[in-house]
Amino acid sequence: MSTVAELRIAPARPPDRPVLFALAESAFASMPGWDPAGVVRALADDVVFVARELEALAGYVALRREGERSLLIEQLLVAPGHEGHGVGRRLLAYAEGYAVAERLPALRVVVEASNVRAREVYRRLGFLPRGGEIFERTLPYVL
Numbered sequence: 001m002s003t004v005a006e007l008r009i010a011p012a013r014p015p016d017r018p019v020l021f022a023l024a025e026s027a028f029a030s031m032p033g034w035d036p037a038g039v040v041r042a043l044a045d046d047v048v049f050v051a052r053e054l055e056a057l058a059g060y061v062a063l064r065r066e067g068e069r070s071l072l073i074e075q076l077l078v079a080p081g082h083e084g085h086g087v088g089r090r091l092l093a094y095a096e097g098y099a100v101a102e103r104l105p106a107l108r109v110v111v112e113a114s115n116v117r118a119r120e121v122y123r124r125l126g127f128l129p130r131g132g133e134i135f136e137r138t139l140p141y142v143l
Contacts, residue, residue: 006053006054007051007052007053007058007086007087007090008051008052008053009049009050009051009052009090009091009094010049010050010052011047011048011049011050012043012048012049012050012060013050016048016050016057016060017040017043017044019057020043020048020050020057020060020077021036021039021040021043023057023059023060023077023079024039024075024077025039026080027077031112033112039075042062042064042074042075043062045064046062046063046064046074047062047063047064047065047098048060048061048062048063049061049063049091049094049095049098051082051087051090051091053082053085053087056079057079058078058079058082058085058087059076059077059078059079059082059087059088059091060075060076060077060091061073061075061076061077061091061092061094061095062074062075062076063095063098063099065102065104066108068104069104069105069106070099070104070105070106070107070108070136071095071098071099071102071104071106071107071108072108072109072110073092073095073107073108073109073110074110076088076091076092076095076109078091088121089125092125095107096137096139099139100139100140104139105138105139106136106137106138106139107127107136107137107139108130108134108135108136108137109122109127109134109135109136110133110134110135111133111135112133113133119135122135123135125137
């Protein structure tokens with residue numbers, strides 16, 4: 001796996017939303033359960049961080065707080081052409097850092113049962129199955 005030399009992660013800006021929606025649509029529209037209204041809601045209401053490589057969109061992560069117990073990764077996508085460069089892992093690490101800063105004890109993600117590759121990646125990264133399609137990683141406690 002090669003890594004991206006100049007990858008910046010920052011909060012999404014409102015003008016990013018149409019591009020992020022198009023990325024989600026290209027990745028998931030053909031899958032069962034595709035919910036365009038849910039994607040629009042997540043992009044508008046969630047905490048969204050965008051990864052850029054030399055100003056080109058490389059991916060994004062959308063996070064929703066679940067009370068005081070966890071932060072849910074609603075969407076994590078890597079743009080075509082940026083796969084295999086560590087963008088997804090860097091976005092995931094950024095999400096984890098954000099959850100720790102927010103003093104949340106866990107980071108959770110929903111992974112469809114049919115997405116065997118993603119389920120294995122999350123397992124390798126320390127996420128444990130918590131029933132159904134939920135995977136969870138316990139985070140270090142911050143005073």
